[in-house]
Amino acid sequence: MKNDVLRILVVGVGGQGVVFASKVIGEAIMNTGQNVIMSEVHGMAQRGGVVTCHVCIGDTYSPMIGDGQADLILSFEPIEAFRAIQKAHPETVIITNKAMFIPVSVNISDVKYPDLDDVIGAIEEVNDHLTVLNATKIAIEVGSHVMANAVMLGALAGTGKLPIETDEFKKYILSEVPPKTVDLNSKAFERGLAVTAPD
Amino acid sequence: MHEILTNEVGKKLFLLGNEAIVRGSLEAGLDVAAAYPGTPSSEIGNTFERVGKDFGLYFEYSTNEKVAIEVVAAASACGLRSMTFMKHVGLNVAADAYMTIAYTGVRGGLVIITADDPSCHSSQNEQDNRYYAMLANIPMLEPSSPEEAKEMTRIAFDLSEELELPIILRTTTRINHMRGPVILGELGEPQDKGFFEKDPGRFITIPVHARKRHAILLQQMKKAAEISEKSSFNKVFELGGDEIGIITSGAGFNYVIDFMREQDIKGKVLKLGMTRPIPSEMCLKFMQGVKKVVVVEELEPYLEEQLRSIVQRQGLDTEICGKDTGHFSKLYEYTPDTIKQGMSKVLGTDAPDRKLEPKHIPLPDRPPSLCPGCPHRHTYYAVKKALGDKFKEAIFSTDIGCYTLGIQPPLQTADFLLCMGSSVGAAGGFSKATDQPVLAFLGDSTFFHSGIHGLVNAVYNKHKFVYTILDNRTTAMTGHQPNPGTGRSGSGEPTIEVSIEDIVFGCGPDFVRIVDPNDLAVTTKAYEDALAHDGIAVIIARRPCILLEVREKRRTGTLTQYKVNRETCKECRICIDTLGCPAIFENKDGKIDIHEAICLGCGYCVQVCPFNAIEPVEESS
CATH class of the missing domain: 3.30.70.20 (Alpha-Beta Plaits)
Structure with missing residues (x-):
């Protein structure tokens, strides 16, 4: 029964578009006739807070992912991938954006933003399926830092783990973004796809 | 047209629980909705704001939950289908009216949605409002998914009219903010106007009438119990055995059924969707048919205690595992992990775990904080400047809204908080109980909700404190809903802008100052004067929420x-x-x-x- 269910955890920081990306993933897959349920974060998750969305696909009732249950983790910020690591298992495919979003709390507390190589190293010690990409940098190259979202979704599609054809997934994403940004989103998606897709 | 108004029967939409509730009410042909915004129910109102007018129903943001429930009770008495929705603590505010609506009963279907918040994601407590259904003795439905939330809302109106009683639809944050496929049924047709047929013996709840109405309520709840026995919302999932029988409701169902199926545990699951009155016969039969009963429900042992009482009445020796036995917690919302832990204790086994355990690296938190440019921060900054050395002894009586985030360093301008409007009432108490400087802070929407009677009290009883109304021209925390001060109604129509200062002047304090918190010098001077004032001093700190201001500046390119x-x-x-x-x-x-x-x-x-x-x-x- 376990194989029938695919669980995707999407994490990031308020304002990065985590909820939008998760909804697009869920809705695109639901439209192919599969069951999808997801949990969103609302309310106190304001600008700068941690945002976590759980997307569960297949024969399942639970909208939340338990420890060690995530099959894919899509992280928009590197330390957020590490914060979510207890949701992963050894085979979980983890994709994280490398661009840092420094929390305000480091200004006034003793806990500093950790060394990025330490964080990535710590994940790699327990999981062999980590991809680190600078989605924000790629997005700026494409035309706008806002496109980081589409880069990340492209990278997710590139893993080949989603139960939807990449073309169909991309088409759905482009139907959900503002019409003026379709071309940029399309380019950004392809750049992300190229990072994770096998040659 | 908003997708929620799609009239394509059988089409699947990917809806939030809150949106599904709205859809269910539209399929029932809802006529009147009224509410005060409160997370986790806020998106219900946001959706009505967008679609109410197009659908042809009347929707309003009322000043508070008590007013809202009174509005819909009257509409229902005129034969219209009506609904109110609130966060769990909102029902505390509405409770006075709520308790007696159970006696008057309803004509048009009346549905009351209470959105509980286990884990206090955005609330001051995690009270279990299922006990409100028990307290008023009215029927209750509890969905586990958006699809069920839609169906239960739709059917709740029929049930309400059949029993002539209001119906509670009780959700939790996880259901309100869960998204899933919802299959559309046909949209209903709202009525234009109702008519109020007088019936004083029912609607004037003087003692002689109320006594009779209580007896009628008990009779109607007997009928409700029969309905519950047959309700399709109460159903058994057979998992190939009778070793273990789970009785569950709401979000708990989702985790426990996944656990049972994934671990391949033979047993049965009784999912209760109508949880007031519970189907006693059905529960009894279920418990007799299994070797061991496990009750899985978030928060209080609401079902568990009723099930124990059934077992006791029947003289059975059924073993029931739940909160009483220490298998499950009364604390916080459940997750797949808490269910796994609880069930492992029940089964005496250890479910395999694949979770990773990397080396420890301390991570900085990302606590919610006031936005950059938030005018509340600026008010607090000026207050602290005016207080100088007295800041440490000053008492900051705060309230429910963004400004509670003044608690964070470096501001630390929040010391005491109970509920909506408590800032001003409590400030009066502090001012009488101590000689410390006392300051109360609340927002414009909270002022209209429950900040006025505290001001009257302070003037009347000669309290001495500084009362600040942080007027950012919106209800910011819950997502920028309009309020009586904004000049815009719940359906987006222009309306009279109720003046905060006119209300304040009318209450009679002899110190009132209106400042722009972005002007540091003027605001600091106002607080210096207010702190020196012998009596109640009111400051209205007026500046639109920065998010509204920035939206406008981006639009005009003036940022x-x-x-x-x-x-x-x-x-x-x-x-x-x-x-x-x-x-x-x-x-x-x-x-x-x-x-x-x-x-x-x-x-x-x-x-x-x-x-x-x-x-x-x-x-x-």
Whole structure:
């Protein structure tokens, strides 16, 4: 029964578009006739807070992912991938954006933003399926830092783990973004796809 | 047209639980909805704001939950289908009217949605409002998914009319904010107007009538119990055995059925969707048919205690595992992990775990904080400046809204909070109980909700404190809903802008000052005068929410950001250590910097910097 269910955890920081990306993933897959349920974060998750969305696909009732249950983790910020690591298992495919979003709390507390190589190293010690990409940098190259979202979704599609054809997934994403940004989103998606897709 | 108005029977939409509730009410042909915004129910109102008028129903944001429930009770008495929705603590506010609506009963279907918040994601407590259904003795439905939320809402109106009783639909945050496929049924047709047929023996609840109505309520609840026995919302899932029988409701069902199926545990699951009155016969039969019963429900042992009482009445020796036996917690919302732990205790086994355990690296938190440029921060900054050395002994009686976030360092301007409107009532108590400086803070929407009677009390009883109304022209925390001060109604129509100062003047305090919190000098002077005033001093700190202001500035291309001048900055850190704007930070080189992706261009830091080292970013292409 376990194989029938695919669980995707999407994490990031308020304002990065985590909820939008998760909804697009869920809705695109639901439209192919599969069951999808997801949990969103609302309310106190304001600008700068941690945002976590759980997307569960297949024969399942639970909208939340338990420890060690995530099959894919899509992280928009590197330390957020590490914060979510207890949701992963050894085979979980983890994709994280490398661009840092420094929390305000480091200004006034003793806990500093950790060394990025330490964080990535710590994940790699327990999981062999980590991809680190600078989605924000790629997005700026494409035309706008806002496109980081589409880069990340492209990278997710590139893993080949989603139960939807990449073309169909991309088409759905482009139907959900503002019409003026379709071309940029399309380019950004392809750049992300190229990072994770096998040659 | 909003997708929620799609009239395509059988089409599947990917809806939030809150949107599904709205859809269910539209399929029932809802006529009147009224509410005060409160998370986790806020998106219900947001959706009505968008679609109510097009659908042809009447929707209003009422000043508080008590007013809202009175509005819908009257509409229902006129034969219209009516609904109110609130966060769990909102029902405390509405409770006075709520308890007696159970006696008058209803004509048009009346549905009351209570959105509970286990884990206090955005609330001051995690009370279990299923006990409100028990307290008033009215029927209750509890969905586990958006699809079920839609269906239960739709059917709740029929049930309400059949029983002539209001129906509670009780959700939890996880259901309100869960998204899933919802299959559309046919949209209903709202009626234009109802008619109130007088019936004093029912609607005038003087003692002689109320006594009779209570007896009728008990009779109707007997009928409800028969309905519950047959309700399709109460159903058994057979998992190939009778070793273990789970009785569950709401969000708990989702985790426990997944656990049972994934671990391949033979047993049965009784999912209760109608949880007031519970189907006693059905539960009895279920419990007799299994070797061991496990009750899985978030928060209080609401079902468990009723099930234990059934077992006791029948003289059975059924073993029931739940909260009483220490298998499950009364604390916080459940997750797949808490269910796994609880069930492992019940089964005496250890479910395999694949979770990773990397080395420990301490991570900085990302606590919610006031937005960059938030006018509340500026008010607090001026207050602290005016207080000077007296800041430490001053008592900050705060309230429910964004401004509670003043609790965070470096401001730390929040000391006491109970509920909506408590800032002003409690400030009166502090002012009588101590000689410390006392300051109350609440927002414009909260003032209209429950801040006025506290002001009247303070004037009447000669309290001495400073009462600040942080008027940011919106209900910001729950997502920028309009309120009586904004000049815009729940359906987006222009309306009379109720004047906060006119209300304040009418209450009779002899010190009232209106300030722009972005003006540091004027605001500081106002607080110095207010603190020296012998009596109640009211300050209205008026400035629109920065998010509204920025939206407008971006639209008109007039947003100017700020930067630090390297030559004049002395790195005194006053901006970081006393203002705490999220846009200002110490960069890798130990220099003070302003983050261009975060700065919203309020320019307040310019007034804070003693060395004039902050300046506007020159316009570039």
